[in-house]
Amino acid sequence: MVRFASRNEMLPGTLDMLILKTLSLGRMHGYGIAQRIQQVSGEVLQVEEGSLYPALQRLLVNGWVRAEWGTSENNRRARYYTLTAAGRRQLGAEVASFHETIAGILRVLETA
Amino acid sequence: MNFTRMWRRMRANRDSIESELRSEMQQHIELLAARLIAEGTPAEEARLIARRRFGNPRSLTEESRQAWSFPSLESFLQDVRFGLRMLMRSPGFTLVAVLTLALGIGANTAVFSSVNALLIRPLPVPNPDRLVSVYLSYLPMAGFRHFRERVRTIDLAGFHYTGLNLSGQGEAVRLNAAGVSANFFSVIGVRAAHGRAFEEDDSTPGREHVVVLSHAAWQTRFSSDPGIVGRFIQLDDTTYQVVGVMPAGFSFPDRAVEVWTPLKFTDPDLWGTWVQMMGRLRDGATVSQATAEMKAVLPQVVGLFPYPMPQGWGSWINVIPTQRRMVGDLRTKLLLMLGAVGLVLLIACSNVANMLLARAASRQREIAVRTALGAGQGRIVRQLITESVLLALLGGGAGLALAPLGMQLVRRLIPEDQLPVTGVSLDLRVLAFAAGAAMLTGILFGIAPALRARRINVEPALRASGRSSLSRERRRISSSLVIAETALGMVLAVAAGLLVRSLWQLSHEQTGFNPDALVTASLTPSVAMCPPGFGPTRAATASARCTAFYDSVLAAVRSAAGVEGAAFADDIPFGNNMNTVLAVENNPQYTANSPFQLMDFTVSPSYFQTMGIPLLAGRTFTDQDNLQAPGVVIVSRNMARRAWPGQSPIGKRVKPSWMKEWRTVVGVVDEIRTFGMSPGDWADPSMGFVYFPVRQGIVSPPAQLKLVIRTIDPARMVSQIGDIVSRVNSTVPVTKIQTMQDVISVFNAAPRTTTWLFTAFSGIALALGAVGIYSLISYSVSSRTQEIGIRMALGAERGEVLRRVLGEGFVLGGSGIVIGTVAALAVTRLLRNFLYGVQPTDALTLVAVGALLMLVALLASYFPARRAASIDPITALRYE
Numbered sequence: 008m009v010r011f012a013s014r015n016e017m018l019p020g021t022l023d024m025l026i027l028k029t030l031s032l033g034r035m036h037g038y039g040i041a042q043r044i045q046q047v048s049g050e051v052l053q054v055e056e057g058s059l060y061p062a063l064q065r066l067l068v069n070g071w072v073r074a075e076w077g078t079s080e081n082n083r084r085a086r087y088y089t090l091t092a093a094g095r096r097q098l099g100a101e102v103a104s105f106h107e108t109i110a111g112i113l114r115v116l117e118t119a
Numbered sequence: 120m121n122f123t124r125m126w127r128r129m130r131a132n133r134d135s136i137e138s139e140l141r142s143e144m145q146q147h148i149e150l151l152a153a154r155l156i157a158e159g160t161p162a163e164e165a166r167l168i169a170r171r172r173f174g175n176p177r178s179l180t181e182e183s184r185q186a187w188s189f190p191s192l193e194s195f196l197q198d199v200r201f202g203l204r205m206l207m208r209s210p211g212f213t214l215v216a217v218l219t220l221a222l223g224i225g226a227n228t229a230v231f232s233s234v235n236a237l238l239i240r241p242l243p244v245p246n247p248d249r250l251v252s253v254y255l256s257y258l259p260m261a262g263f264r265h266f267r268e269r270v271r272t273i274d275l276a277g278f279h280y281t282g283l284n285l286s287g288q289g290e291a292v293r294l295n296a297a298g299v300s301a302n303f304f305s306v307i308g309v310r311a312a313h314g315r316a317f318e319e320d321d322s323t324p325g326r327e328h329v330v331v332l333s334h335a336a337w338q339t340r341f342s343s344d345p346g347i348v349g350r351f352i353q354l355d356d357t358t359y360q361v362v363g364v365m366p367a368g369f370s371f372p373d374r375a376v377e378v379w380t381p382l383k384f385t386d387p388d389l390w391g392t393w394v395q396m397m398g399r400l401r402d403g404a405t406v407s408q409a410t411a412e413m414k415a416v417l418p419q420v421v422g423l424f425p426y427p428m429p430q431g432w433g434s435w436i437n438v439i440p441t442q443r444r445m446v447g448d449l450r451t452k453l454l455l456m457l458g459a460v461g462l463v464l465l466i467a468c469s470n471v472a473n474m475l476l477a478r479a480a481s482r483q484r485e486i487a488v489r490t491a492l493g494a495g496q497g498r499i500v501r502q503l504i505t506e507s508v509l510l511a512l513l514g515g516g517a518g519l520a521l522a523p524l525g526m527q528l529v530r531r532l533i534p535e536d537q538l539p540v541t542g543v544s545l546d547l548r549v550l551a552f553a554a555g556a557a558m559l560t561g562i563l564f565g566i567a568p569a570l571r572a573r574r575i576n577v578e579p580a581l582r583a584s585g586r587s588s589l590s591r592e593r594r595r596i597s598s599s600l601v602i603a604e605t606a607l608g609m610v611l612a613v614a615a616g617l618l619v620r621s622l623w624q625l626s627h628e629q630t631g632f633n634p635d636a637l638v639t640a641s642l643t644p645s646v647a648m649c650p651p652g653f654g655p656t657r658a659a660t661a662s663a664r665c666t667a668f669y670d671s672v673l674a675a676v677r678s679a680a681g682v683e684g685a686a687f688a689d690d691i692p693f694g695n696n697m698n699t700v701l702a703v704e705n706n707p708q709y710t711a712n713s714p715f716q717l718m719d720f721t722v723s724p725s726y727f728q729t730m731g732i733p734l735l736a737g738r739t740f741t742d743q744d745n746l747q748a749p750g751v752v753i754v755s756r757n758m759a760r761r762a763w764p765g766q767s768p769i770g771k772r773v774k775p776s777w778m779k780e781w782r783t784v785v786g787v788v789d790e791i792r793t794f795g796m797s798p799g800d801w802a803d804p805s806m807g808f809v810y811f812p813v814r815q816g817i818v819s820p821p822a823q824l825k826l827v828i829r830t831i832d833p834a835r836m837v838s839q840i841g842d843i844v845s846r847v848n849s850t851v852p853v854t855k856i857q858t859m860q861d862v863i864s865v866f867n868a869a870p871r872t873t874t875w876l877f878t879a880f881s882g883i884a885l886a887l888g889a890v891g892i893y894s895l896i897s898y899s900v901s902s903r904t905q906e907i908g909i910r911m912a913l914g915a916e917r918g919e920v921l922r923r924v925l926g927e928g929f930v931l932g933g934s935g936i937v938i939g940t941v942a943a944l945a946v947t948r949l950l951r952n953f954l955y956g957v958q959p960t961d962a963l964t965l966v967a968v969g970a971l972l973m974l975v976a977l978l979a980s981y982f983p984a985r986r987a988a989s990i991d992p993i994t995a996l997r998y999e
Contacts, residue, residue: 037143038150056151056173060144064136079146081153086143 022054022062024105027098030072030090036079037063037086063088071097148173194498195505202506206513212478213510216471219890220514220560221521222883223467226460228518228553229525234453235548237446243368245308249400252372252444253413254437257393258420260382263300264389265420266396272404272412273438276306277382277394278372282823284645284852285340287353290845293643293852294336294354295375298382298392304331306399307371314348314363321362321381329381330359334367336377354380356647356850372397372445390425397441409438426776452873455949456529459614459880462607464560466887469600472564473891475507476597477898479568500569507565508558515557522553528879531872567596594899598931601891605935606942608888609972611881613943616964617954618874624956625867630692631791633731636683637859638828638836639691642844644668644851649822665822666814671847672826673723679843681831684729687813687824689721691859692793693866694825701809703762704772704781711776717758717806718793723813727753727788729829737769737786744812750774750782751812758807759787773809782815833858873953885972888935889979896927897983907987908995921988928980935976936969 029035029043040063041054066072071094079085090098148169155165206213241247251273263277278299284291304316311331321329332340332347341347350361359380370376372395382394400409413436421428443450479486486499571593649665669687676685700714709715724740726732735756744751752773759768772781790807813824830836837856844853857865900907907920947959957964 036146038147041147056144056147060140064140079150081150083146083149084142085146086139 021105022058023066024098024101025052025054026059026062026066027071027090027094027101030088031095031098034087034089036077036088040088066094069093069097144173194501198502198505199509201502202509205506206510209478212474213513215890216474216510217514217517219467219470219887220511220557221517222887223460223464224511224515224518224553224556224560225521226518226525226880226883227457227464227556228522228549229529230453230456230460231552232522232526232549233529234457235546235552237449237453238442239548240546242442242445244371246399247442248440250307250441251398251400251406251409251438252441253396253398254435254439254444255396255433257395258433259390259424260384260392260394261389262420262424263394263396264384265423266413266416267300269416269419270409270412272401272409273398274302274306274401275396275398276300276303277396278303279382279392279394280373280376282643283354283378283380284356284643284850285352285354286356286645286850291850291852292340293854294340294377295373296354296378296380297372297376298394299379300382300394303379306397308399309365309369309371311363312366314361316363316365317379317381322384324383324385327381327383328357328359329362330354331363331365331379332361333365333370333377335370337364340377354378355645372441406438406440410436413438451949451952455953456873456876458949459611459877462611463880463883463887464556466604466607466884466891468560468564469604470887470891471507471510471560472567473597473600473895475564475568476571476593476600477894479503479571503569504562504565507569508561511557511561511564512554514560515553518557519550519553522549528872528876531868567600571596597895597898601888601895601931602934602938604884604888604891605932605972605976606939608881608884609936609939609968610943610946611877611884612968612972613939613964614947614950615874615877615881616968617947617950617957617959617961618870618877620957620961620964621953621955622867622870622874625870628792628956630793630863631732631789632692634859634863636829636831636833637730638830638833638840639855639857639859639862640826640828640840640844640853641823641855642669642672642826642851642853643823644848646822648850668848668851669723669824672844673725675843675847676826676828676840679830679836679839681835682828683831684725684829686726686729686827687723688726688827689813689824691825691827691862692791693862694793699809700776701773702776704774706762709762714776715758715762715773715806717809719809719811721811721813723824726810726827729827730791731829732791733789735787735789736767737784739786740810740812742814745814748815750780750815751785752782753786753788753810754784755788755807755809756790758809759784761806782811827859833860870953870955885975888972889975892928892931892976892979893983895931896924896980897986899927900924900983900987903987904990904995907990908992911990911995912992917988920990921984924984924987925977925980928976928984929973931980932973932976936972939972940965940969 025044026040029040029047032043035043037056037059041056041059044052044054063072063074066088067074071091072088073091074086074088076084077087148166151169151172152162152165155168156162160168242250244250253273253275257279260277263275267275267277276299278297281296281298283294283296285294299317301317301319301322304310310316312334314331316331317329320326330352337343337347344350347361347364351358352361353359382388382392400406417433417436421433446453489499644665648668673685673687676682698716699719700716701709702711702714703709720726722740724742724744727734727739737753740751740753754762754768754773762768762773763771768784768787771784773784774781788810826840828836828840837858840856841853844851911917911920943965944960951959
């Protein structure tokens with residue numbers, strides 16, 4: 008789940024998309040992904056570790072990301088994730104449908 | 120689920136995933152802590168915060184792992200493994216339960232295989248559900264033709280059973296034949312395998328000497344001659360051309376039929392040959408429309424008959440699907456049987472349910488522990504149901520192994536000529552039935568214990584010492600199950616008792632003649648030698664040849680060693696006895712239009728003496744009662760009493776209602792019995808019989824006669840008779856050579872098997888019921904050891920303890936018997952058609968079966984009662 012830092016609201020399904028998007032910039036380990044999302048969102052989004060790892064496993068099973076062991080910045084063994092071609096396609100699809108959802112929500116907000 | 124995803128899941132190594140994940144998360148925590156420290160948080164606190172952000176690492180791994188697993192399948196397999204382990208841990212319980220279920224499921228599978236073969240599996244013809252039979256009885260061929268011209272809803276075909284002598288290749292043999300209308304095969308919709316079936320012009324005069332063979336006849340009688348089509352063969356001294364061979368397995372309208380010949384629609388057959396009708400519903404027509412149309416057409420057709428038919432003749436006309444017609448009253452019998460084995464299965468179920476309940480009580484602690492460790496209620500119920508379904512499947516497997524044995528027995532229920540065309544076998548549907556029965560029973564007997572387990576109160580269950588107490592509720596469930604078992608067992612036992620009684624009646628019934636030392640055989644001279652009817656319309660020379668043949672056979676038989684008498688008849692008692700209709704002179708009750716309906720026999724003069732049927736008044740027939748002499752008949756006692764109450768019948772006159780000449784009664788003989796378990800099918804025996812002399816036949820006096828021989832050595836005569844006849848004339852086949860005792864016992868074979876099976880079922884039911892009572896009471900005794908000990912310490916007598924426990928058995932058995940009696944009274948009506956000489960509500964049977972059940976119940980509770988009475992109060996109290 009992604010939590011908005013200010014309020015405890017959840018937007019289901021967005022975490023997978025955000026991870027994929029983050030990974031589209033390059034390979035990264037789990038901690039890095041969480042940090043990155045938090046920074047880029049201007050601290051609005053805070054990734055809970057409790058949902059990050061299950062989400063990563065999900066993406067692995069679906070073949071959207073690949074994982075390999077490497078060395079981290081503090082010289083420790085870390086697991087790095089990269090986006091696969093299928094993951095890139097999935098990201099496109101999710102972003103498209105997300106835009107549709109948001110557009111729909113906005114229309115409701117503007118007319119109602 | 121997509122395939123690659125499944126593949127990835129299957130390849131995944133659970134353990135390495137888990138360890139990788141753990142080290143990955145450890146790294147994350149460290150990085151997080153490092154950052155917090157960098158931001159100024161004290162090291163100790165930073166690590167704590169980082170760890171807390173992760174929550175419970177175990178549940179996190181669990182959640183991540185779930186992404187890789189098939190959760191439901193995995194927990195199911197786990198349940199199965201655990202279940203198997205539990206079953207293996209108590210082999211005694213498992214064995215008894217599996218055997219109990221195997222009996223129930225095996226018996227059900229066996230009966231269902233026959234139900235499947237006869238009632239469900241469709242006939243091997245195109246659109247079998249459109250094939251119908253007309254239930255009417257035989258009617259003259261001309262009548263059939265009138266029906267065929269008028270009826271729109273059915274494409275009608277006609278047929279009759281007959282026999283033909285195949286000669287010209289060794290000794291003459293008798294073939295079972297069917298005369299069929301030319302459209303017979305096209306109506307059924309089956310083509311020949313070789314050559315052709317009949318075509319419309321095969322019925323035209325001069326072209327009708329063609330024959331179609333069954334596959335079996337082609338193989339056995341013509342050793343699969345590849346050039347059979349087009350070959351000429353001799354049937355009844357007439358040359359026929361074989362035009363076709365039907366496919367293997369096709370035998371219609373009866374399994375026994377070996378050859379088909381076309382019906383000849385010419386005089387004298389037109390009004391003299393009687394046929395049955397079947398057909399195919401035309402498009403859009405329904406069975407009820409067809410019946411309505413047949414009913415409407417019937418009076419028109421009967422009006423065209425050259426002789427008056429009895430009033431109301433044919434009013435019962437009915438159109439029914441051929442498959443049902445072929446199965447006849449087997450349908451009811453099989454369904455009853457299915458009901459009976461269903462009851463056995465229910466009893467087995469409740470027995471196993473009780474065993475499971477008893478076990479569940481001792482597993483309370485285990486279940487409580489599992490609940491305390493976090494197993495959900497649903498999970499526990501699922502676990503228990505899995506265990507019981509597992510048990511049931513084991514039972515089902517064992518039952519399937521038993522089923523072929525049972526099928527052998529059930530198969531004997533089916534008369535030879537009603538065996539299903541396709542055979543009784545374990546096909547997929549039967550297997551599915553067995554599997555379904557197993558699953559269903561598993562759920563059925565597992566549900567009560569499982570639901571009870573759900574309500575286990577964890578804390579007291581955990582606190583309780585190892586011994587479990589028999590809760591009031593569980594006792595109530597168990598008692599109701601045992602009472603239900605006893606009641607069901609009572610129903611089955613009453614049914615079996617009634618059948619046993621009627622079989623006893625049947626086999627001890629006086630036949631009215633002396634069947635010991637009698638041998639019978641069927642002589643079938645060809646139509647050319649013995650044209651049907653010795654009457655004046657037939658060639659006098661043929662008639663003379665026929666008479667001479669039969670006279671020579673009698674003389675030859677009588678001169679054989681040990682023979683005390685010999686005679687001919689058109690049929691023997693317990694054969695295919697035919698009905699006839701008689702008008703009684705000067706009796707307004709029985710006129711040509713409302714005739715007396717009864718069974719008739721056409722017999723030679725020495726028949727009564729040979730059979731041992733006593734002559735009560737007047738005389739028997741003589742050789743002088745021939746076509747030149749005035750017509751005579753002999754009647755039986757009941758017929759005489761009905762037609763001429765209070766008067767001597769000698770000198771009175773009767774006539775078959777369609778004939779002109781009156782015939783004089785010259786003698787009265789005693790009554791005989793000639794029918795079995797289904798009196799409804801046949802003429803009312805209380806109407807009596809009429810006998811015609813063989814040389815003054817009626818409508819179609821038989822060319823083919825049965826020989827009856829009284830001899831001191833029946834076995835020897837059975838082996839001799841073929842040679843004796845063939846020395847007289849080797850072209851006449853001799854078939855159906857049997858002792859009269861065998862004829863009667865074959866006749867009683869089906870009722871015997873029914874009775875036998877019901878007795879076996881109720882035996883199983885009683886045994887299961889006894890086990891149920893025994894286990895409930897011994898369980899209640901052992902869980903009350905302490906209480907009994909206290910009672911005895913307080914001065915209760917051993918005899919009193921014994922009585923109290925026996926009393927429990929008495930109450931259980933008694934309630935079962937009372938409920939069972941009520942149920943039996945409601946249900947045994949269904950048996951009515953299979954009972955002979957005993958009412959479905961027979962009090963003697965009810966009382967006897969009730970007493971038997973009570974005995975079983977008391978016996979089953981006696982052993983635990985004795986154990987209770989021998990409890991040593993000191994040991995019992997110290998036990999705590």
